[in-house]
Amino acid sequence: MGEIGRYALLAAAIVALYGLVVSVLGLRWRHGGLLESARRAVTVWALLIALASAALFAAFLGRDFSVRFVAGASETTQSLFYTVAAFWGGHDGALLLWALILAGYMVAGVRGLRDYPDLQGPAVATLFVIAAFFSLLLASASNPFVPLIPPPPDGQGLNPLLRNPWMAAHPPTLYLGFVGMSVPFALVVAALVTGRLDDTWILLSRRWVILAWLFLTLGLLFGAKWSYVVLGWGGYWAWDPVENAAFMPWLTATAWLHSIQIQERRGMLATWNVALLLITFGLTIFGTFLVRSGVLSSIHAFAQSPIGYFFLAFLAVLLVGSFALLAWRWDLLHSRGTVESVISRETAFLANNLLFVSAAVVVFLGTIFPAITEATSGVKINVGPGYFNMVMVPIAVGILLLMGIGPLLPWRKATPEQLARNFTWPAAAAVLVAAGLAAGGVRSTGALLVFALVVFVGATIALEAARGTAVRTRRGEPLPVAVWRLLARNRRRYGGYTVHLGILLMLVGIAGSSAFATQSQALLRPGERFTAGRYTLEFIGLSGREEPGIDITTATVRVWAGARFLGTVRPERLFYRTQEQPMHHVTIRSSPREDLYVILSEWEPDGRAMIRVLIHPLVLWLWAGGFVIALGVVLAVLPETWRRPVPHPATAARGLPLSAQGTSGAP
Amino acid sequence: MTTRRKLLIGSAIVVLALGFVAYQGVRSSMVYYLTPTEFRDRPEIRHQKVRLAGRVVPGSVGRAEGVAQFEITDGITPYRVRYAGPLPDLFAEGREVLVEGRLDDAGVLQASQVISTHPPEYKAPER
Numbered sequence: 001m002g003e004i005g006r007y008a009l010l011a012a013a014i015v016a017l018y019g020l021v022v023s024v025l026g027l028r029w030r031h032g033g034l035l036e037s038a039r040r041a042v043t044v045w046a047l048l049i050a051l052a053s054a055a056l057f058a059a060f061l062g063r064d065f066s067v068r069f070v071a072g073a074s075e076t077t078q079s080l081f082y083t084v085a086a087f088w089g090g091h092d093g094a095l096l097l098w099a100l101i102l103a104g105y106m107v108a109g110v111r112g113l114r115d116y117p118d119l120q121g122p123a124v125a126t127l128f129v130i131a132a133f134f135s136l137l138l139a140s141a142s143n144p145f146v147p148l149i150p151p152p153p154d155g156q157g158l159n160p161l162l163r164n165p166w167m168a169a170h171p172p173t174l175y176l177g178f179v180g181m182s183v184p185f186a187l188v189v190a191a192l193v194t195g196r197l198d199d200t201w202i203l204l205s206r207r208w209v210i211l212a213w214l215f216l217t218l219g220l221l222f223g224a225k226w227s228y229v230v231l232g233w234g235g236y237w238a239w240d241p242v243e244n245a246a247f248m249p250w251l252t253a254t255a256w257l258h259s260i261q262i263q264e265r266r267g268m269l270a271t272w273n274v275a276l277l278l279i280t281f282g283l284t285i286f287g288t289f290l291v292r293s294g295v296l297s298s299i300h301a302f303a304q305s306p307i308g309y310f311f312l313a314f315l316a317v318l319l320v321g322s323f324a325l326l327a328w329r330w331d332l333l334h335s336r337g338t339v340e341s342v343i344s345r346e347t348a349f350l351a352n353n354l355l356f357v358s359a360a361v362v363v364f365l366g367t368i369f370p371a372i373t374e375a376t377s378g379v380k381i382n383v384g385p386g387y388f389n390m391v392m393v394p395i396a397v398g399i400l401l402l403m404g405i406g407p408l409l410p411w412r413k414a415t416p417e418q419l420a421r422n423f424t425w426p427a428a429a430a431v432l433v434a435a436g437l438a439a440g441g442v443r444s445t446g447a448l449l450v451f452a453l454v455v456f457v458g459a460t461i462a463l464e465a466a467r468g469t470a471v472r473t474r475r476g477e478p479l480p481v482a483v484w485r486l487l488a489r490n491r492r493r494y495g496g497y498t499v500h501l502g503i504l505l506m507l508v509g510i511a512g513s514s515a516f517a518t519q520s521q522a523l524l525r526p527g528e529r530f531t532a533g534r535y536t537l538e539f540i541g542l543s544g545r546e547e548p549g550i551d552i553t554t555a556t557v558r559v560w561a562g563a564r565f566l567g568t569v570r571p572e573r574l575f576y577r578t579q580e581q582p583m584h585h586v587t588i589r590s591s592p593r594e595d596l597y598v599i600l601s602e603w604e605p606d607g608r609a610m611i612r613v614l615i616h617p618l619v620l621w622l623w624a625g626g627f628v629i630a631l632g633v634v635l636a637v638l639p640e641t642w643r644r645p646v647p648h649p650a651t652a653a654r655g656l657p658l659s660a661q662g663t664s665g666a667p
Numbered sequence: 668m669t670t671r672r673k674l675l676i677g678s679a680i681v682v683l684a685l686g687f688v689a690y691q692g693v694r695s696s697m698v699y700y701l702t703p704t705e706f707r708d709r710p711e712i713r714h715q716k717v718r719l720a721g722r723v724v725p726g727s728v729g730r731a732e733g734v735a736q737f738e739i740t741d742g743i744t745p746y747r748v749r750y751a752g753p754l755p756d757l758f759a760e761g762r763e764v765l766v767e768g769r770l771d772d773a774g775v776l777q778a779s780q781v782i783s784t785h786p787p788e789y790k791a792p793e794r
Contacts, residue, residue, distance in 0.1 A: 161756065232756065342673050354678055358685050365689070370700055379699060379709075382718060386696030391689045398681075523733060583756050601753045602730065610733055612753065 002067045005055035005145040012048035012099075013135040015041055020132050023125035027193075035121050042110050042124060045131055046103035053100045056093060056144055060086055066151035069093055069144040075157035075578060077548040085168035086158045091292060092144035094171055098288065099134045101172075101179045106131065109183035109208070119201070122190035123183075130182055133314045141307055157549070160576045160583045166226035174219030174246055178284040180212025181249065185281035185322075188274055192325040197332045202260050202273065207637060209253055209277075214633040216250045221626040232584035234519070234597050234614040236622070239388040244367040245287035248360050252280040255356035262349050265411060267336030271326070272353075274333065278322045283360070285315050290367070341413035348406030355399050362391045397449055400507065403500055404457035408464060426459035447515035454504045461497045487635070495636025502632055505625030512618025513595075521601065521612040532613040535596060536560040540568075542609055551575040555600040555609050559589070571600040571611075595619050698767060703744040718767040719746065719776065725760040735781075739766055746770075750778040757783030 019041035026034030056069070060083050065071040073086040073093065088094045106127050113120040138144070161167070184205035191201035223243065224236035237243060256276045262268050293308030326333075339346045365372075366387050370380035408422040434452035442448055465486065472482035487494045522530040524539035531537075540556040553573045559566045572585035589596040597614040699717045701709070706717055721739035728737040734751045748766050758764060758781065768778035 232753070339670050339674060342670055342677075347674065350674065350678075351681075354681060358682065362685070362689055369693070379701060379705065382698045382700045383693050384696035384698055387689070387692035390692035390695070391685060394688060395685065521733070580759065581756065582759075599753070602733075610753075 001055050001059040001062065001064050002145045002147055005052045005059070005067075006143065008048050008052035008055060009135065009139045009143060009145065012045055012052065013132070013139040015045045015048060016128055016132040016135040019045060020125065020128040023121060023128055027121050027125060035124070038124050038128070039110060039120070042106055042127070045128075045135075046107050049096075049099050049103040049135075052138075052145075053087075053096055056087060056096060057084070059145075060084065063155070064151075065153075065155050066147055066149070067144070068146045068148035071148050071152055071155040073155070073158050075155040075549070078155075078157060081165075081168065082158050082163050085162070088171040089158045089162050090144075092138075092142045092146075094175075095134065095138055095142045095292065096144050097172060098175050098179060099131070099138060101175050102127075102131060102134065102182060105179055105183050109186065113187075113204070116200075116204070118194050118196065119187065119190040119204075122193040123186040126186040126189040127182060129318070133310075137307070137310060141310070154578075157576070157578045160574070160579060160581055161230060164226055164230050166222045166229065170219060170222040170226055173215050173222055177212050177214075177216030177219050177246075178249070178288060180208060180215060181253070181277075181281045181284045183208045184212075184277055188277050189322055189325065192274065192322070192329050195329060195332055197270065197274075197329060199264060202263060205277070206257075206260065209257060209280075210633060210637055213250070213253045213257060214630060216246060216253065217629055218626060220246050220250060221623065225623060228619075229586065229588065230584075232586055232599055232601075234517070234586075234599075234616065236513075236619075239363075239366070239385045241367050242291050244363050245290040248363050248367075249280050249283040249287060251356050251360040251363070252276055252283060255353045255360075256280060258349055258352050258356075262346055266346060268338070268346070270335065271330065271333040274326055275323075276353075276357075278319070278326065282315060282319050285311070285318065289315065343409065343414045343419070345406065345409045345411045348402055348409050352399065352402050352406065355395050355402070359392060359395045359399075362395070363388065393446060396507070397453065400450065400453040400457060403503070404453065404460045407497070407500075408460055422460065422463070425463060426456045429459045430456035444515040447511045450507055450511040454508055457500065457504055461501060464497070465494075491638060492636050495632045495634075495638075498632030498635055499629050500632075502625045502627070502629030505621045505628055507625075509619050509622030509625060513616040513622070516617045517614065519612065519614045521610060523604070523608050523610050525608050530611075533615045534561055535566075535613070535615070536562075537598070537611065537613060539609060539611055542603060542607060549577055551577065553600070553603070555603075555611065557598060557611060559596070559598075569598050571598045573600050573602075590620050592620055593617065702741040703739065703746050704741055706746075707744045713770060716767070716769055717776075718765055720763065720765050721746070722763055723758070723760050728760055739764060746776050747774070748776045748778050748781075750781050752781070754781055755783040 019038050022034050022041065023038035025031070026038055056067075058064075059067045059070045060074055061080075063070070063074065063076060063083075069090060069092050070086075073089040074083050078086070082089075086093070088097045109127065110120065110124055113123055187201045187205045187208075191197050220243075223246070227238070228234070228236040256273065259269050259276060260273055263270055263273055289308065289311035293311060339350070341347075366383050369383045373379060373381040404426065405423070410418060430452040433455045434448050437448055437451060442451075465483075468486045468490075469479070469482045472485060473479055477485065518533055520530075520532045522528075524530060526539060526541040529536055529538045536559070538558045538560075540558060542553055542555055544551065544553050546552070551574070553575075554570050555572070557569050557571065559569055566589065569587040569589065571587045574583045574585060575581070576583065584599060584601075586597055586599045588598075594615055594617040597616060599612040599614070601610045601612050603609040697716075699706075699709075699712055699715055701717060701719060703719055703721050706712075706719055719739060721741045724738040724740050724745060728735065730736075734749065735754055736747065736749050738745045738747050740746070746766075748768070750766070750768075755764075762783070765780075765782040766776060766778045767780040767782070768776050771777050
């Protein structure tokens with residue numbers, strides 16, 4: 001298997017270089033045959049990467065420990081599920097997965113451009129730049145098929161911390177998001193090269209960016225969920241560089257998804273939208289670099305691997321090249337409109353972009369701060385979560401406010417009557433809820449502010465939906481039909497609102513769990529009780545058992561809420577013998593009100609056990625929000641396939657139908 | 668005043684305000700990140716909050732009543748650490764850890780946080 005994989009990767013590197021050279025020459029000489037050959041090379045490259053991936057899968061399934069990567073991430077006792085997930089349970093396999101996903105996107109993206117031959121050529125060349133870089137890396141420094149001689153009788157096994165369904169799903173999802181930005185990047189480069197800088201590239205890339213955005217969102221949430229259930233500290237976000245790596249492109253992609261609406265409606269911000277997409281793609285590569293090179297987790301830069309230099313060089317080539325193109329085409333990107341009034345939809349979008357991009361800059365500076373201080377003063381200085389929270393909370397509050405105001409402001413100019421009509425009731429509802437919560441004993445100003453704004457935004461969306469429905473019921477449509485048609489006929493708009501609702505739920509979860517979380521611990525003898533918040537816990541005792549390769553110690557704990565018996569929980573502590581690594585199995589009793597999180601942290605020889613109890617209010621809504629966001633994105637993206645009209649010779653442009661729909665509320 | 672100018676001034680105010688908050692955030696949460704030897708050689712930051720990277724000295728780990736004591740070293744300079752809290756799963760003798768805290772007058776690092784170096788995901792354990 002190792003042989004097949006090695007040769008496939010070597011061939012893939014050659015094909016990628018061939019594709020790159022041929023497509024560039026084809027563009028220069030305007031030679032159709034060469035361009036055709038480059039297009040075919042896309043398929044060949046994708047098949048070779050698929051072959052290499054299949055070889056790695058086969059090596060894992062066949063427990064072929066003569067492949068070093070397989071021996072490092074699997075062992076004979078490992079279940080089928082985690083043997084498959086071990087594919088991306090280490091550096092080299094994860095890069096191969098990256099390439100495999102790129103292969104899929106590349107084939108689909110190039111196919112999707114068959115009606116745009118002028119854009120297709122440069123897009124193929126751009127994608128081959130990316131493909132060539134990753135193929136060369138896979139064929140050399142990050143080759144997952146390096147042999148291990150002699151093969152050991154058994155492998156080292158997948159890191160126990162990664163044996164969790166959320167962690168199995170996290171890398172593929174995140175990479176679908178990261179790599180998903182490649183096709184829009186290729187599109188914008190193609191638009192710059194050809195000078196075709198009307199809205200075409202935006203219409204063509206929008207769907208790709210929305211999908212990539214969804215995968216980024218889910219990837220971030222899966223990672224957070226993994227951290228929450230596996231790491232045993234009860235948190236889901238720590239502003240770790242690895243987390244920030246995925247969060248930065250999410251922020252700029254979100255900004256882009258909003259700012260393109262100004263370009264579509266008012267012909268403004270054309271240059272900005274190009275730059276924002278270039279930066280977003282650059283951040284996905286930068287993120288891969290941060291995670292893969294270990295540059296920030298090690299105490300001295302680049303101590304761990306030489307791959308960091310390759311990545312930085314690649315990133316520099318991409319950014320310098322694409323921004324040089326932008327500078328070259330600057331004159332073609334003129335604005336066709338201006339902001340006419342401060343109180344208008346345009347301003348709301350501009351403010352949105354200012355805040356999202358500021359957030360990305362804040363996270364970027366905080367993440368690379370140690371690298372900056374090491375370069376300037378020779379010592380690494382980290383900034384902690386305190387920095388991120390201090391800056392991000394006001395930004396989040398500002399964005400939340402805009403989320404309520406923006407969608408209901410008209411384009412161009414708002415009149416006082418319109419403002420009163422749209423915002424009186426939502427503002428009143430927000431004030432009432434805040435007053436109610438304050439009277440009910442909620443003391444955290446930040447949380448009160450967030451809850452009040454969540455109510456405000458929720459109320460504006462409800463008001464908007466209610467008005468839309470009322471118009472239809474007055475025409476005699478029954479209520480369910482009216483609601484259905486309102487959603488079905490304005491999918492992009494209501495898809496967007498649904499995503500906003502999902503974000504609101506997430507913010508409720510984040511605000512609730514960060515402002516009101518409590519923790520306590522006690523060293524208990526069997527039979528002893530202790531109280532945590534409204535819960536009483538009785539420690540019954542410890543028991544031990546063995547599973548293949550794992551020693552497990554279980555604490556039996558009975559839980560009451562007040563006088564009501566809730567049940568018995570059994571938090572465990574595991575010890576993986578092969579890896580000599582302990583691990584927690586925490587128990588989480590989840591409810592819409594709060595999570596009760598019980599951990600067996602350690603025990604004494606005399607049978608006493610340290611039981612830690614964390615209470616996280618409202619955290620369930622964080623995960624629920626992710627689900628609602630996914631629904632919203634599906635709603636927003638669906639139309640194109642549902643309503644694809646008969647191609648009209650004049651508008652045979654794929655992608656145009658989506659733009660032809662009503663995209664915004666102002667009449 | 669033109670709309671454009673109003674927008675520019677508004678943006679400038681927002682950016683300056685955020686810059687100020689960010690500056691305060693850096694000042695209040697900055698932590699020196701050093702090896703034990705580098706920390707020893709910089710007496711001027713002896714009482715600052717630091718994060719030291721080192722290996723747990725085998726045989727040095729003791730735990731009682733929820734308080735852990737151990738030594739970390741970079742091979743040259745050892746420091747004793749005292750930590751009241753749950754140790755991370757990846758914590759073990761001989762492994763790399765990050766310890767965040769302040770040095771007390773007895774020269775013991777009173778840790779507020781013990782972190783195992785994050786990267787299980789991207790680095791297969793070598794043997």
